[in-house]
Amino acid sequence: MTAPFVRIEDRLYQNRYLVDAGRPHIKVRPHQSPSANLLALTRICPAQCYEVNENGQVEVTADGCMECGTCRVLCEANGDIDWSYPRGGFGVLFKFG
Protein backbone atom coordinates (compact mmCIF):
# COMPACT_ATOMS: atom_id res chain seq x y z
CA MET A 1 0.00 0.00 0.00
CA THR A 2 1.56 3.28 -1.05
CA ALA A 3 -0.15 6.32 0.34
CA PRO A 4 -0.09 9.43 -1.83
CA PHE A 5 2.16 11.88 -0.06
CA VAL A 6 0.28 15.06 0.71
CA ARG A 7 2.41 17.71 2.36
CA ILE A 8 0.98 19.17 5.53
CA GLU A 9 1.42 22.68 4.12
CA ASP A 10 -0.79 21.78 1.17
CA ARG A 11 -3.47 20.46 3.49
CA LEU A 12 -3.45 23.45 5.81
CA TYR A 13 -3.49 25.74 2.79
CA GLN A 14 -7.11 24.63 2.23
CA ASN A 15 -8.11 26.05 5.61
CA ARG A 16 -8.98 29.58 6.64
CA TYR A 17 -7.04 31.13 9.50
CA LEU A 18 -6.97 34.48 11.21
CA VAL A 19 -3.57 34.49 12.88
CA ASP A 20 -3.27 36.67 16.00
CA ALA A 21 0.19 37.96 15.09
CA GLY A 22 2.60 38.17 18.01
CA ARG A 23 0.23 36.35 20.40
CA PRO A 24 0.82 32.61 20.06
CA HIS A 25 -1.75 30.64 22.09
CA ILE A 26 0.63 27.74 22.78
CA LYS A 27 4.08 27.99 24.31
CA VAL A 28 6.67 25.31 24.95
CA ARG A 29 8.48 25.55 28.28
CA PRO A 30 12.22 26.02 27.80
CA HIS A 31 13.98 22.68 28.20
CA GLN A 32 17.34 20.99 27.64
CA SER A 33 16.05 17.71 26.24
CA PRO A 34 12.38 17.10 25.43
CA SER A 35 10.15 14.64 27.31
CA ALA A 36 8.84 11.61 25.41
CA ASN A 37 5.38 13.15 25.09
CA LEU A 38 6.77 16.43 23.80
CA LEU A 39 8.80 14.53 21.25
CA ALA A 40 5.72 12.52 20.24
CA LEU A 41 4.00 15.78 19.28
CA THR A 42 6.45 16.26 16.43
CA ARG A 43 4.79 13.22 14.87
CA ILE A 44 1.19 13.27 16.08
CA CYS A 45 0.16 16.93 16.04
CA PRO A 46 -2.24 16.84 13.08
CA ALA A 47 -1.01 20.25 11.86
CA GLN A 48 2.67 19.47 12.41
CA CYS A 49 3.08 22.55 14.58
CA TYR A 50 5.86 20.93 16.62
CA GLU A 51 9.39 20.49 15.32
CA VAL A 52 12.78 19.60 16.72
CA ASN A 53 15.30 22.42 16.25
CA GLU A 54 19.00 21.99 15.53
CA ASN A 55 19.76 21.86 19.28
CA GLY A 56 17.43 18.92 19.81
CA GLN A 57 14.72 20.97 21.54
CA VAL A 58 11.06 20.94 20.56
CA GLU A 59 9.58 24.20 19.24
CA VAL A 60 6.03 25.12 18.39
CA THR A 61 4.73 27.35 15.58
CA ALA A 62 1.02 27.55 16.23
CA ASP A 63 -0.06 29.36 13.06
CA GLY A 64 -1.55 26.24 11.41
CA CYS A 65 -3.01 24.93 14.68
CA MET A 66 -6.53 23.48 14.40
CA GLU A 67 -7.08 23.86 18.17
CA CYS A 68 -7.74 20.16 18.62
CA GLY A 69 -6.17 19.97 22.09
CA THR A 70 -4.08 16.85 21.54
CA CYS A 71 -0.92 18.58 22.73
CA ARG A 72 -2.76 19.92 25.76
CA VAL A 73 -3.96 16.44 26.73
CA LEU A 74 -0.43 15.04 26.41
CA CYS A 75 1.75 17.84 27.70
CA GLU A 76 -0.10 20.36 29.87
CA ALA A 77 -0.19 18.32 33.07
CA ASN A 78 3.59 17.93 33.34
CA GLY A 79 4.18 21.56 32.47
CA ASP A 80 5.83 20.92 29.07
CA ILE A 81 3.52 23.43 27.44
CA ASP A 82 1.18 26.34 28.21
CA TRP A 83 -2.07 25.95 26.34
CA SER A 84 -4.90 28.38 25.72
CA TYR A 85 -7.46 29.11 23.06
CA PRO A 86 -6.66 32.01 20.72
CA ARG A 87 -8.49 35.25 21.41
CA GLY A 88 -12.10 35.25 20.26
CA GLY A 89 -12.43 35.29 16.47
CA PHE A 90 -8.78 34.37 15.85
CA GLY A 91 -7.32 31.02 14.90
CA VAL A 92 -8.75 28.41 12.57
CA LEU A 93 -12.09 29.14 10.91
CA PHE A 94 -13.70 26.00 9.55
CA LYS A 95 -15.91 26.50 6.50
CA PHE A 96 -17.47 23.05 6.82
CA GLY A 97 -16.19 21.54 10.05
Next chain:
Amino acid sequence: MTKEKFDAIVVGAGMSGNAAAYTMASRGLKVLQLERGEYPGSKNVQGAILYANMLETIIPDFRDDAPLERHLIEQRFWLMDDTSHTGVHYRSDDFNEPTPNRYTIIRAQFDKWFSRKVREAGATVLCETTATELVLDGGGKVIGVRTDRAGDPIHAEVVVLAEGVNGLLGTRAGFRKVPKPEAVALAVKEMHFLPEEVIGERFGLTGDQGCVIEAAGTISRGMAGLGFLYTNKESVSLGFGCLVSDFAATMESPYTLLDAFKDHPSIRPLLAGSEVKEYAAHLIPEGGYKAIPQLFGNGWVVVGDAGQLNNAVHREGSNLAMTSGRIAGEAISIIKSQGCPMGPENLSLYKAMLDKSFVVKDLKKYKDMPALLHTNSRNFFLTYPQLLSKAAQNFVRVDGTPKIEKEKATTAAFVKARSRWGLFSDAVRLALAWR
Protein backbone atom coordinates in the same frame (compact mmCIF):
# COMPACT_ATOMS: atom_id res chain seq x y z
CA MET B 1 -18.66 44.91 28.83
CA THR B 2 -22.16 44.78 30.22
CA LYS B 3 -23.52 45.56 33.66
CA GLU B 4 -26.65 43.48 33.12
CA LYS B 5 -27.13 40.35 35.16
CA PHE B 6 -28.37 37.29 33.33
CA ASP B 7 -30.33 34.31 34.55
CA ALA B 8 -27.86 32.06 32.78
CA ILE B 9 -24.63 32.30 30.79
CA VAL B 10 -23.96 29.50 28.33
CA VAL B 11 -20.30 29.05 27.36
CA GLY B 12 -20.13 27.61 23.83
CA ALA B 13 -22.50 27.54 20.85
CA GLY B 14 -22.05 23.92 19.80
CA MET B 15 -24.68 21.22 19.97
CA SER B 16 -25.08 21.19 23.76
CA GLY B 17 -24.82 24.96 24.27
CA ASN B 18 -27.39 25.72 21.60
CA ALA B 19 -29.80 23.18 23.03
CA ALA B 20 -29.40 24.63 26.53
CA ALA B 21 -29.66 28.27 25.43
CA TYR B 22 -32.68 27.54 23.22
CA THR B 23 -34.49 25.66 25.97
CA MET B 24 -33.95 28.37 28.59
CA ALA B 25 -34.63 31.34 26.28
CA SER B 26 -37.83 29.81 24.96
CA ARG B 27 -38.98 29.40 28.56
CA GLY B 28 -38.47 33.11 29.15
CA LEU B 29 -35.10 33.12 30.91
CA LYS B 30 -32.64 35.90 30.23
CA VAL B 31 -29.77 34.08 28.56
CA LEU B 32 -26.33 35.18 27.36
CA GLN B 33 -24.39 32.78 25.17
CA LEU B 34 -20.67 33.20 24.44
CA GLU B 35 -18.89 31.65 21.47
CA ARG B 36 -15.22 32.08 20.70
CA GLY B 37 -15.58 31.40 16.96
CA GLU B 38 -16.25 34.06 14.34
CA TYR B 39 -19.66 32.43 13.95
CA PRO B 40 -21.19 29.38 15.65
CA GLY B 41 -19.69 26.31 14.01
CA SER B 42 -16.46 27.91 12.86
CA LYS B 43 -14.54 25.92 15.49
CA ASN B 44 -16.51 22.70 15.34
CA VAL B 45 -15.77 19.44 13.61
CA GLN B 46 -18.01 16.45 13.19
CA GLY B 47 -18.56 13.44 10.89
CA ALA B 48 -21.44 14.11 10.83
CA ILE B 49 -24.60 12.15 11.42
CA LEU B 50 -27.55 13.95 12.96
CA TYR B 51 -30.06 11.84 14.85
CA ALA B 52 -33.40 13.46 14.16
CA ASN B 53 -35.29 12.38 17.25
CA MET B 54 -33.21 14.36 19.75
CA LEU B 55 -33.41 17.55 17.73
CA GLU B 56 -37.12 17.01 17.10
CA THR B 57 -37.71 17.01 20.86
CA ILE B 58 -36.20 20.51 20.97
CA ILE B 59 -37.34 21.96 17.63
CA PRO B 60 -40.21 19.82 16.28
CA ASP B 61 -40.34 21.45 12.83
CA PHE B 62 -36.56 21.54 12.23
CA ARG B 63 -36.97 19.80 8.85
CA ASP B 64 -38.61 22.93 7.44
CA ASP B 65 -35.43 24.95 7.34
CA ALA B 66 -32.44 23.15 8.91
CA PRO B 67 -29.50 22.62 6.51
CA LEU B 68 -29.70 18.83 6.12
CA GLU B 69 -27.54 17.06 3.54
CA ARG B 70 -28.90 13.54 2.91
CA HIS B 71 -31.13 11.19 4.87
CA LEU B 72 -29.47 7.84 5.46
CA ILE B 73 -30.86 4.72 3.87
CA GLU B 74 -27.74 2.57 4.02
CA GLN B 75 -25.08 1.79 6.61
CA ARG B 76 -21.97 -0.22 5.88
CA PHE B 77 -19.58 -1.66 8.48
CA TRP B 78 -16.27 -2.76 7.04
CA LEU B 79 -13.50 -4.78 8.61
CA MET B 80 -10.41 -4.04 6.56
CA ASP B 81 -7.01 -5.48 6.01
CA ASP B 82 -4.49 -3.97 3.64
CA THR B 83 -6.08 -5.16 0.40
CA SER B 84 -9.64 -6.17 1.27
CA HIS B 85 -12.71 -5.46 3.30
CA THR B 86 -15.30 -7.80 4.78
CA GLY B 87 -18.54 -5.94 5.14
CA VAL B 88 -22.00 -5.92 6.56
CA HIS B 89 -24.33 -3.62 4.64
CA TYR B 90 -27.73 -2.65 5.86
CA ARG B 91 -29.99 -0.85 3.41
CA SER B 92 -33.70 -0.45 3.81
CA ASP B 93 -36.44 1.32 1.90
CA ASP B 94 -38.11 1.83 5.30
CA PHE B 95 -35.66 4.70 5.82
CA ASN B 96 -37.32 6.54 2.92
CA GLU B 97 -39.97 7.66 5.41
CA PRO B 98 -41.72 11.04 5.61
CA THR B 99 -39.72 12.01 8.71
CA PRO B 100 -36.34 10.30 8.31
CA ASN B 101 -34.43 9.11 11.36
CA ARG B 102 -30.85 10.08 10.47
CA TYR B 103 -29.28 12.72 8.27
CA THR B 104 -25.81 13.83 7.35
CA ILE B 105 -25.03 17.46 8.16
CA ILE B 106 -22.17 19.94 7.78
CA ARG B 107 -21.51 21.39 11.22
CA ALA B 108 -20.50 24.93 10.22
CA GLN B 109 -23.83 25.33 8.42
CA PHE B 110 -25.91 23.45 10.93
CA ASP B 111 -24.56 25.33 13.95
CA LYS B 112 -25.29 28.67 12.26
CA TRP B 113 -28.89 27.58 11.73
CA PHE B 114 -29.26 26.32 15.30
CA SER B 115 -27.80 29.56 16.61
CA ARG B 116 -30.32 31.56 14.59
CA LYS B 117 -33.06 29.59 16.36
CA VAL B 118 -31.45 30.42 19.71
CA ARG B 119 -31.48 34.14 18.87
CA GLU B 120 -35.08 33.94 17.67
CA ALA B 121 -35.98 32.36 21.00
CA GLY B 122 -34.63 35.50 22.66
CA ALA B 123 -31.11 34.72 23.84
CA THR B 124 -28.24 37.19 23.39
CA VAL B 125 -25.43 35.52 21.44
CA LEU B 126 -21.95 37.02 21.51
CA CYS B 127 -19.44 35.55 19.04
CA GLU B 128 -15.68 36.20 18.78
CA THR B 129 -15.61 36.11 22.57
CA THR B 130 -13.53 33.58 24.47
CA ALA B 131 -14.57 33.06 28.07
CA THR B 132 -11.31 32.92 29.97
CA GLU B 133 -12.24 32.28 33.58
CA LEU B 134 -15.15 31.57 35.90
CA VAL B 135 -15.77 34.19 38.57
CA LEU B 136 -16.52 32.88 42.08
CA ASP B 137 -17.79 34.69 45.15
CA GLY B 138 -16.25 34.29 48.62
CA GLY B 139 -18.35 31.19 49.27
CA GLY B 140 -17.12 29.39 46.16
CA LYS B 141 -20.29 29.97 44.15
CA VAL B 142 -19.86 30.67 40.43
CA ILE B 143 -21.36 34.09 39.80
CA GLY B 144 -20.19 34.83 36.28
CA VAL B 145 -17.41 34.68 33.71
CA ARG B 146 -14.51 36.77 32.57
CA THR B 147 -13.88 37.07 28.84
CA ASP B 148 -11.06 38.26 26.61
CA ARG B 149 -13.01 41.40 25.81
CA ALA B 150 -12.17 44.52 27.76
CA GLY B 151 -14.40 45.27 30.72
CA ASP B 152 -15.81 43.80 33.87
CA PRO B 153 -16.88 40.19 34.33
CA ILE B 154 -20.44 39.34 33.31
CA HIS B 155 -22.71 38.03 36.04
CA ALA B 156 -25.39 35.36 36.05
CA GLU B 157 -27.16 33.08 38.49
CA VAL B 158 -25.85 29.99 36.78
CA VAL B 159 -23.20 29.15 34.16
CA VAL B 160 -23.75 26.29 31.71
CA LEU B 161 -20.38 24.90 30.64
CA ALA B 162 -21.00 23.73 27.06
CA GLU B 163 -17.37 24.23 26.09
CA GLY B 164 -16.73 20.89 24.39
CA VAL B 165 -14.23 18.11 24.99
CA ASN B 166 -11.30 20.49 25.36
CA GLY B 167 -13.02 22.98 27.64
CA LEU B 168 -10.78 25.35 29.58
CA LEU B 169 -13.09 26.96 32.11
CA GLY B 170 -14.24 23.95 34.09
CA THR B 171 -10.73 22.49 34.21
CA ARG B 172 -9.10 25.78 35.20
CA ALA B 173 -11.61 26.13 38.03
CA GLY B 174 -10.75 22.60 39.19
CA PHE B 175 -14.29 21.26 38.63
CA ARG B 176 -13.02 18.46 36.39
CA LYS B 177 -9.71 17.25 34.99
CA VAL B 178 -8.31 17.62 31.48
CA PRO B 179 -9.16 14.28 29.80
CA LYS B 180 -6.46 11.62 29.94
CA PRO B 181 -4.81 10.60 26.63
CA GLU B 182 -6.52 7.20 26.81
CA ALA B 183 -9.96 8.83 27.26
CA VAL B 184 -9.93 10.88 24.04
CA ALA B 185 -9.51 10.03 20.37
CA LEU B 186 -7.89 12.40 17.90
CA ALA B 187 -9.85 12.47 14.66
CA VAL B 188 -8.67 14.03 11.41
CA LYS B 189 -11.09 14.71 8.63
CA GLU B 190 -11.17 15.92 5.02
CA MET B 191 -14.01 17.27 2.93
CA HIS B 192 -13.97 15.75 -0.56
CA PHE B 193 -16.14 17.50 -3.11
CA LEU B 194 -17.76 15.59 -5.98
CA PRO B 195 -20.77 16.36 -8.19
CA GLU B 196 -24.09 15.26 -6.67
CA GLU B 197 -24.78 12.78 -9.52
CA VAL B 198 -21.37 11.14 -9.12
CA ILE B 199 -22.03 10.51 -5.43
CA GLY B 200 -25.45 9.12 -6.33
CA GLU B 201 -23.98 6.75 -8.93
CA ARG B 202 -21.07 5.53 -6.81
CA PHE B 203 -23.21 4.71 -3.80
CA GLY B 204 -26.43 3.71 -5.57
CA LEU B 205 -28.42 6.65 -4.21
CA THR B 206 -31.16 8.79 -5.71
CA GLY B 207 -32.34 12.24 -4.67
CA ASP B 208 -31.29 13.10 -1.14
CA GLN B 209 -30.66 9.53 -0.03
CA GLY B 210 -27.40 8.95 1.78
CA CYS B 211 -25.03 6.16 2.74
CA VAL B 212 -22.33 5.91 5.41
CA ILE B 213 -19.38 3.60 5.81
CA GLU B 214 -17.64 2.90 9.10
CA ALA B 215 -14.43 0.95 8.93
CA ALA B 216 -12.04 -0.70 11.36
CA GLY B 217 -9.08 -2.98 10.92
CA THR B 218 -5.47 -2.77 9.92
CA ILE B 219 -6.06 0.83 8.80
CA SER B 220 -5.37 1.81 12.42
CA ARG B 221 -2.20 -0.32 12.55
CA GLY B 222 -3.10 -2.04 15.79
CA MET B 223 -4.34 1.06 17.57
CA ALA B 224 -7.93 1.41 18.79
CA GLY B 225 -9.38 3.42 15.93
CA LEU B 226 -12.04 3.89 13.30
CA GLY B 227 -12.36 5.32 9.80
CA PHE B 228 -15.54 6.79 8.37
CA LEU B 229 -16.97 8.00 5.10
CA TYR B 230 -20.25 9.92 5.11
CA THR B 231 -22.05 11.12 1.98
CA ASN B 232 -23.26 14.72 1.93
CA LYS B 233 -25.11 16.34 -0.96
CA GLU B 234 -22.05 17.42 -2.94
CA SER B 235 -19.25 16.19 -0.75
CA VAL B 236 -17.99 13.24 1.19
CA SER B 237 -16.72 13.60 4.76
CA LEU B 238 -13.80 11.29 5.21
CA GLY B 239 -12.14 10.84 8.56
CA PHE B 240 -10.06 8.71 10.76
CA GLY B 241 -9.48 8.63 14.51
CA CYS B 242 -7.46 6.77 17.15
CA LEU B 243 -6.92 7.18 20.88
CA VAL B 244 -4.39 9.90 21.69
CA SER B 245 -2.56 7.48 24.01
CA ASP B 246 -2.13 5.05 21.10
CA PHE B 247 -0.90 7.80 18.79
CA ALA B 248 1.63 8.83 21.42
CA ALA B 249 2.82 5.25 21.95
CA THR B 250 3.21 4.45 18.26
CA MET B 251 4.24 7.94 17.05
CA GLU B 252 2.10 7.40 13.96
CA SER B 253 1.12 10.62 12.15
CA PRO B 254 -2.65 11.00 11.87
CA TYR B 255 -2.48 12.44 8.36
CA THR B 256 -0.29 9.57 7.13
CA LEU B 257 -2.93 7.12 8.35
CA LEU B 258 -5.66 9.22 6.75
CA ASP B 259 -3.76 9.12 3.46
CA ALA B 260 -3.37 5.36 3.70
CA PHE B 261 -7.11 5.00 4.40
CA LYS B 262 -7.92 7.13 1.35
CA ASP B 263 -5.60 5.05 -0.77
CA HIS B 264 -7.08 1.72 0.34
CA PRO B 265 -8.31 -0.16 -2.75
CA SER B 266 -11.84 -0.29 -1.27
CA ILE B 267 -11.99 3.49 -0.63
CA ARG B 268 -9.95 4.96 -3.49
CA PRO B 269 -12.55 4.42 -6.25
CA LEU B 270 -15.25 6.05 -4.14
CA LEU B 271 -13.27 9.29 -3.94
CA ALA B 272 -11.61 9.32 -7.36
CA GLY B 273 -11.43 12.80 -8.88
CA SER B 274 -12.63 14.60 -5.74
CA GLU B 275 -11.47 18.05 -4.75
CA VAL B 276 -10.39 18.44 -1.11
CA LYS B 277 -11.49 21.75 0.37
CA GLU B 278 -10.76 21.38 4.09
CA TYR B 279 -8.63 19.46 6.53
CA ALA B 280 -9.75 19.46 10.16
CA ALA B 281 -8.89 17.86 13.48
CA HIS B 282 -10.80 17.46 16.74
CA LEU B 283 -10.90 15.30 19.86
CA ILE B 284 -13.73 12.88 20.66
CA PRO B 285 -14.45 11.81 24.27
CA GLU B 286 -14.01 8.04 24.50
CA GLY B 287 -13.78 7.43 28.23
CA GLY B 288 -17.45 6.52 28.57
CA TYR B 289 -19.40 6.19 31.79
CA LYS B 290 -16.37 5.88 34.06
CA ALA B 291 -14.88 9.13 32.76
CA ILE B 292 -17.95 11.29 33.45
CA PRO B 293 -16.88 14.07 35.86
CA GLN B 294 -18.98 15.86 38.46
CA LEU B 295 -21.75 17.43 36.32
CA PHE B 296 -23.09 20.17 38.59
CA GLY B 297 -21.98 22.35 41.45
CA ASN B 298 -22.47 25.70 43.11
CA GLY B 299 -23.78 27.89 40.29
CA TRP B 300 -22.65 25.69 37.39
CA VAL B 301 -23.52 22.65 35.30
CA VAL B 302 -21.57 20.79 32.58
CA VAL B 303 -23.23 19.49 29.40
CA GLY B 304 -22.15 17.61 26.27
CA ASP B 305 -18.59 16.61 25.40
CA ALA B 306 -17.19 18.66 28.28
CA GLY B 307 -18.89 16.13 30.56
CA GLN B 308 -17.62 13.19 28.43
CA LEU B 309 -21.25 12.50 27.48
CA ASN B 310 -20.35 10.73 24.26
CA ASN B 311 -21.16 7.18 23.20
CA ALA B 312 -18.05 6.07 21.34
CA VAL B 313 -19.36 2.56 20.72
CA HIS B 314 -22.29 3.86 18.68
CA ARG B 315 -20.47 6.97 17.49
CA GLU B 316 -23.18 9.17 18.94
CA GLY B 317 -22.13 12.46 20.47
CA SER B 318 -24.19 15.34 19.22
CA ASN B 319 -27.47 13.76 20.29
CA LEU B 320 -26.17 13.19 23.81
CA ALA B 321 -24.88 16.76 23.76
CA MET B 322 -28.23 18.15 22.61
CA THR B 323 -30.14 16.06 25.10
CA SER B 324 -27.94 16.96 28.06
CA GLY B 325 -28.15 20.64 27.05
CA ARG B 326 -31.91 20.47 26.81
CA ILE B 327 -32.24 18.69 30.17
CA ALA B 328 -29.93 21.18 31.89
CA GLY B 329 -31.99 24.00 30.40
CA GLU B 330 -35.22 22.42 31.63
CA ALA B 331 -33.84 21.81 35.12
CA ILE B 332 -32.58 25.40 35.41
CA SER B 333 -35.93 26.76 34.19
CA ILE B 334 -37.77 24.70 36.78
CA ILE B 335 -35.48 25.89 39.60
CA LYS B 336 -35.84 29.48 38.40
CA SER B 337 -39.62 29.29 38.18
CA GLN B 338 -39.71 28.12 41.80
CA GLY B 339 -37.56 31.07 42.80
CA CYS B 340 -34.90 28.78 44.26
CA PRO B 341 -31.15 29.51 44.33
CA MET B 342 -28.81 27.84 41.80
CA GLY B 343 -26.85 25.88 44.38
CA PRO B 344 -25.82 22.24 44.15
CA GLU B 345 -28.82 21.10 46.22
CA ASN B 346 -31.17 22.34 43.49
CA LEU B 347 -28.97 21.83 40.42
CA SER B 348 -28.77 18.13 41.31
CA LEU B 349 -32.14 18.02 39.56
CA TYR B 350 -30.21 18.14 36.26
CA LYS B 351 -28.24 15.01 37.16
CA ALA B 352 -31.35 13.23 38.36
CA MET B 353 -33.14 13.98 35.08
CA LEU B 354 -30.09 13.00 33.04
CA ASP B 355 -29.77 9.67 34.87
CA LYS B 356 -33.28 8.81 33.79
CA SER B 357 -32.59 9.61 30.13
CA PHE B 358 -30.99 7.43 27.45
CA VAL B 359 -27.80 9.48 27.82
CA VAL B 360 -26.60 7.98 31.08
CA LYS B 361 -28.36 4.63 30.54
CA ASP B 362 -26.52 4.05 27.24
CA LEU B 363 -23.17 5.09 28.65
CA LYS B 364 -23.65 2.77 31.62
CA LYS B 365 -24.40 -0.16 29.31
CA TYR B 366 -20.96 0.14 27.72
CA LYS B 367 -19.01 1.11 30.81
CA ASP B 368 -16.38 -1.64 30.31
CA MET B 369 -15.89 -1.18 26.57
CA PRO B 370 -13.25 1.58 26.58
CA ALA B 371 -10.92 -0.41 28.82
CA LEU B 372 -11.38 -3.58 26.76
CA LEU B 373 -10.60 -1.93 23.45
CA HIS B 374 -7.70 -0.08 24.96
CA THR B 375 -5.97 -3.13 26.43
CA ASN B 376 -6.78 -5.44 23.50
CA SER B 377 -6.39 -3.07 20.62
CA ARG B 378 -3.85 -5.15 18.68
CA ASN B 379 -6.16 -8.18 18.60
CA PHE B 380 -9.31 -6.30 17.71
CA PHE B 381 -7.76 -3.92 15.21
CA LEU B 382 -4.93 -5.93 13.66
CA THR B 383 -5.09 -9.69 14.23
CA TYR B 384 -8.82 -10.34 13.80
CA PRO B 385 -9.30 -8.25 10.66
CA GLN B 386 -6.41 -10.05 8.99
CA LEU B 387 -7.73 -13.45 10.06
CA LEU B 388 -11.23 -12.63 8.92
CA SER B 389 -10.00 -11.51 5.53
CA LYS B 390 -8.02 -14.72 5.10
CA ALA B 391 -11.03 -16.79 6.14
CA ALA B 392 -13.31 -14.98 3.70
CA GLN B 393 -10.82 -15.29 0.88
CA ASN B 394 -10.34 -18.95 1.64
CA PHE B 395 -14.10 -19.41 1.46
CA VAL B 396 -14.61 -17.49 -1.75
CA ARG B 397 -11.60 -18.55 -3.80
CA VAL B 398 -12.20 -21.78 -5.79
CA ASP B 399 -8.94 -23.60 -6.34
CA GLY B 400 -9.61 -27.34 -6.05
CA THR B 401 -8.76 -27.57 -2.32
CA PRO B 402 -11.32 -29.79 -0.56
CA LYS B 403 -13.67 -27.65 1.58
CA ILE B 404 -12.88 -29.60 4.75
CA GLU B 405 -9.20 -28.69 4.42
CA LYS B 406 -10.11 -25.04 3.93
CA GLU B 407 -12.16 -25.00 7.11
CA LYS B 408 -9.38 -26.65 9.05
CA ALA B 409 -6.89 -24.09 7.73
CA THR B 410 -9.13 -21.21 8.79
CA THR B 411 -9.62 -22.56 12.31
CA ALA B 412 -5.93 -23.29 12.61
CA ALA B 413 -5.06 -19.72 11.58
CA PHE B 414 -7.29 -18.25 14.32
CA VAL B 415 -5.95 -20.60 16.98
CA LYS B 416 -2.36 -20.03 15.93
CA ALA B 417 -2.72 -16.27 16.11
CA ARG B 418 -4.60 -16.02 19.39
CA SER B 419 -4.72 -19.50 21.03
CA ARG B 420 -8.04 -21.10 21.90
CA TRP B 421 -7.99 -19.51 25.32
CA GLY B 422 -7.23 -16.08 23.89
CA LEU B 423 -10.08 -16.32 21.39
CA PHE B 424 -12.45 -17.50 24.06
CA SER B 425 -11.54 -14.80 26.54
CA ASP B 426 -11.73 -12.05 23.89
CA ALA B 427 -15.18 -13.25 22.88
CA VAL B 428 -16.39 -13.43 26.48
CA ARG B 429 -14.99 -10.04 27.38
CA LEU B 430 -16.45 -8.47 24.28
CA ALA B 431 -19.85 -10.00 25.05
CA LEU B 432 -19.70 -8.78 28.65
CA ALA B 433 -18.71 -5.27 27.67
CA TRP B 434 -21.47 -5.19 25.06
CA ARG B 435 -24.13 -6.58 27.41
